[in-house]
Amino acid sequence: MRCPICNKMADNGPANRYRPFCSERCQMVDLGLWAGGEYRVAGKPVDDREHPDDRRRKQKPGAGGSNG
Secondary structure: OEOOOOOOEOOOOOOOOOOOOOOHHHHHHHHHHHHOOOOOOOOOOOOOOOOHHHHHHHOOOOOOOOOO
């Protein structure tokens, strides 16, 4: 298999702790690309200001939610 960053051959076996990358360097380059916003997941933009679970936690016990 080829490394998705540098295109060198990368061992796909369990001995390669960086798979699918060929090295730690390529793994870190990929992480940096994700962190820098270079990669995107397809779909509608999400309003990330407040997570739905945050709203549930703010509700008082017994205020419309099921407490199971």
